[in-house]
Amino acid sequence: MERIIHLNDENGQSGELIVEYNIDTGRARSAGKGFGSVKQMKSFFADWKEVVQCIHAHGLRVIAMVDLSEGDVQKAEVAEVIATATADIYRKGDTIAMIVRDSLMKMQMRRILDGDFYQFFVSRSAAGLWLDGRSQRRF
Numbered sequence: 001m002e003r004i005i006h007l008n009d010e011n012g013q014s015g016e017l018i019v020e021y022n023i024d025t026g027r028a029r030s031a032g033k034g035f036g037s038v039k040q041m042k043s044f045f046a047d048w049k050e051v052v053q054c055i056h057a058h059g060l061r062v063i064a065m066v067d068l069s070e071g072d073v074q075k076a077e078v079a080e081v082i083a084t085a086t087a088d089i090y091r092k093g094d095t096i097a098m099i100v101r102d103s104l105m106k107m108q109m110r111r112i113l114d115g116d117f118y119q120f121f122v123s124r125s126a127a128g129l130w131l132d133g134r135s136q137r138r139f
Contacts (some may be wrong), residue, residue: 026060045085062094083112095134097127108111
């Protein structure tokens with residue numbers, strides 16, 4: 001299943017978020033480009049929470065790749081929405097590999113996201129290998 005959200009805010013900032021998931025495997029993929037507004041991020045994370053809850057309802061762990069290699073460091077208020085929205089949706093065994101563009105973005109995401117679930121990469125192949133290894137582990 002796939003959903004594409006086009007982000008265009010009142011200040012001319014634009015971006016895009018894509019969410020794909022497979023309910024049979026628990027695998028999910030999200031990709032983002034550019035900037036997002038508070039309103040857009042709240043909407044996106046409401047959808048993401050539904051994806052995570054659906055995977056959990058099927059008795060599976062979330063195994064996700066979040067590709068922000070074309071994303072930008074977000075404004076403080078948007079980063080706060082991300083931190084709040086992701087604070088309580090994951091459970092033990094969920095694994096998220098996040099691909100970031102640069103060290104600055106990596107620092108921002110590390111600061112706001114729970115390290116129990118996320119690992120950060122600049123390489124898509126390294127993120128994929130890490131996820132494959134984690135998906136083989138029993139929890």
